[in-house]
Amino acid sequence: MEEAQRVGRPLGVVAAAAAAAYVATTVYDGDGPAFGPLTTLGALLVAGCTVATLLTAAVEARDARADTTDALLRLGAPPATLRAAAAVRAAALLVLFGPLVLIVAVLAALPLDH
Numbered sequence: 001m002e003e004a005q006r007v008g009r010p011l012g013v014v015a016a017a018a019a020a021a022y023v024a025t026t027v028y029d030g031d032g033p034a035f036g037p038l039t040t041l042g043a044l045l046v047a048g049c050t051v052a053t054l055l056t057a058a059v060e061a062r063d064a065r066a067d068t069t070d071a072l073l074r075l076g077a078p079p080a081t082l083r084a085a086a087a088v089r090a091a092a093l094l095v096l097f098g099p100l101v102l103i104v105a106v107l108a109a110l111p112l113d114h
Contacts, residue, residue, distance in 0.1 A: 003061045010054040011093065015101045017050045022105035027112045 021043065028035065035043075069082060 002064065006061045006064070007054070007057045010050070010057040011097065014050045014054050015097055015104075017046055018101050019105035019108060021047070022102070023109045023112065026105075026109040 024043075072082065073079065
C-alpha cells in the first residue's frame with residue numbers, strides 16, 4: 001500500500017501524458033496543422049520528464065523495500081523469486097493501465113475529431 005502511494009501519482013501523470021499524446025496525434029493527423037520542431041521538442045520534454053519522474057518514484061520504492069528484500073534473502077528466498085515478483089508487478093501495471101489509458105484517450109479524442 002505504501003508503494004502504491006509513492007508510484008501511483010507519477011504513473012497517473014505518465015498515463016495522462018500518453019493519453020494527451022494520442023489525442024494530439026489523432027486530432028492533428030491529416031488536414032490539421034503539422035507538428036513543428038518546437039512542438040516535437042516540447043512533447044519530448046514532457047514525455048521525458050514524466051517518465052523520469054516515474055522512474056525516480058520506482059527507485060524510491062525499491063529503496064524503501066530494501067530492508068524487506070534483505071530480510072527475505074537472509075531467510076533463504078531465492079533472488080530469482082524476488083526478480084519474478086518485480087516482473088509480475090510491472091507486467092500487471094502494463095496490462096491494467098495500458099488498455100485503460102487507450103480507452104480514455106479514444107474517448108477524449110472523440111469530441112475533437114468531428
